[in-house]
Structures are given as C-alpha cells and as structure tokens.
Amino acid sequence: MEENQGVKLLGFWVSPYVLRVKWALKLKGIEYEYIEEDVFNKSPLLLKLNPVKGQVPVLVHDGKPIPESIVILEYIDEVWKHSPLLPQDPYERANSRFWAKFAAEKLQAYAWEALCSRGEDHERAINASMEALEKMEKELNGKKFFGGDKIGFVDLVAGFISYQLPVYEEIVSMKILDSSKFPAITNWINNFLNHPLIKEELPPKHKMLAYFSNRRNVILVQNSSNK
Known part of the structure; x- marks a missing residue:
C-alpha cells in the first residue's frame, strides 16, 4: 500500500511514549525504520523534525513529521484503519x-x-x-x-x-x-x-x-x- 511508504520512528530505547507507538505500529502490521536518538544530546534531525519541543517520539510518514505519542497513535489509527485502536462509537x-x-x-x-x-x-x-x-x-x-x-x-x-x-x-x-x-x-x-x-x-x-x-x-x- 502507498500509505506504508516512508514510515520512520525517532525514539529512545527506554521511553514509554516511544514504546506505545512501537506497539501500535506492530499491532497494525506497519513496517517502519527505527532511529534511536540520544535525548541528552539531541541530533540535528530530531531538532529539525520537532523544533517546538525537541522530544521523542516523532513519527515521520512520507516525509511529514508527527510529534507527541498520543497524537501519533490517533494519526496511525486514522491512516491505517485496519485493526482499529479506538472504538467506532x-x-x-x-x-x-x-x-x-x-x-x-x-x-x-x-x-x-x-x-x-x-x-x-x-x-x-x-x-x-x-x-x-x-x-x-x-x-x-x-x-x-x-x-x-x-x-x-x-x-x-x-x-x-x-x-x-x-x-x-x-x-x-x-x-x-x-x-x-x-x-x-x-x-x-x-x-x-x-x-x-x-x-x-x-x-x-x-x-x-x-x-x-x-x-x-x-x-x-x-x-x-x-x-
């Protein structure tokens, strides 16, 4: 599917915010590239993709960055509608x-x-x-x-x-x-x-x-x- 192209996740190994996004991607069966960040020495890439807070996670889908884990979960659910995370009602x-x-x-x-x-x-x-x-x-x-x-x-x-x-x-x-x-x-x-x-x-x-x-x-x- 075209929607599956160019999915990347910037994260930090111990972050519970990152982990909830990883789980969502796994449950949806979405392949992605994972980029480990050092949150105590932030990379230029992270600061470019999340200039407001400079925090992980950041999901990148077709070159467009989405920060904040709960926002990312809702985005994932809206783009990949199979195996929904949120109820329909x-x-x-x-x-x-x-x-x-x-x-x-x-x-x-x-x-x-x-x-x-x-x-x-x-x-x-x-x-x-x-x-x-x-x-x-x-x-x-x-x-x-x-x-x-x-x-x-x-x-x-x-x-x-x-x-x-x-x-x-x-x-x-x-x-x-x-x-x-x-x-x-x-x-x-x-x-x-x-x-x-x-x-x-x-x-x-x-x-x-x-x-x-x-x-x-x-x-x-x-x-x-x-x-």
Whole structure:
C-alpha cells in the first residue's frame, strides 16, 4: 500500500511514549525504520523534525513529521484503519481518550514523582498513584483489556503500568501495584505482557533498573541544589 511508504520512528530505547507507538505500529502490521536518538544530546534531525519541543517520539510518514505519542497513535489509527485502536462509537471513542489522558497525566505523573522524591512528597505521590489505580481498576470492570477483548488505545497508553511501574517499585522499595487491591489491573498486566507483539518490544529489565536509578539520583541532586 502507498500509505506504508516512508514510515520512520525517532525514539529512545527506554521511553514509554516511544514504546506505545512501537506497539501500535506492530499491532497494525506497519513496517517502519527505527532511529534511536540520544535525548541528552539531541541530533540535528530530531531538532529539525520537532523544533517546538525537541522530544521523542516523532513519527515521520512520507516525509511529514508527527510529534507527541498520543497524537501519533490517533494519526496511525486514522491512516491505517485496519485493526482499529479506538472504538467506532463516538461516545466510546471519547471515553477511551479520557482514560488514556487520565493514565498519562495522573497515574504516570504520580508514579514518576514517587520515584524521584523523598519524605512527605514521596508518600503523597504513592497515595495519589494508588488512588489513580483504584479508578482504573473500576474502569476495567472485568474486561480482559481496557479495549475489551483486544488491546486498544487505552491499553497502549497505560502500558507503562505493566513493565515500568514494577521497576520504579524495586528501585525505591515501594508498593503501589498490590495484587490484592487491584486484581483486575493484575489480570490485565498478565494479559498485556503475554501478548507476543507486546512482549517482544519490552526493554531489558536490568537496563531499566540501571537507567531509572541513575535518573532518580540526578533529579534528587538537582532538587536538593535548587532548595
């Protein structure tokens, strides 16, 4: 198909934002060229393709760059209409967008804060993360995936819960993903991680532990120096 021509993805190996785009492309069966970026030493190509933020991911389709992971997911779904990520019903589409936004702006942000803080801020972020998980637990409501019987838009955006949040927990010896409190989320994680296309794109755990431990230390030092 002509639409499959010239698909490139600029990314960074450990970025959950990049990974959700990789998963979407895999689920759609779209071949693409992957270009690894050093986000701490940004290439001229990245700055040219995303001059506003200079961040990954950037999808390039027929020479046209699209930044921001959630925007990219919607673009992919609109261009390659087979195996849809978003529901066809307008209300259900809106609901999926809401929960994707919630996962990204609430749970993901709180979990990162829990990793990169101490004391009262750390405890507050843990509690906020668990409160966000409680809401997502109710939304699952016995479904295999947030998208129903198959992986969809919300699952891809919330995918960091399955593989990255446990890494955060291990680094700082905290517990957010309690299987007794979140049985639906726990089942969802198992279903999500056992999908072959998801599993084959996961970053190595030992590399994530080293990377996020280092990032945490850098951020804690920066925060201390700014006080």
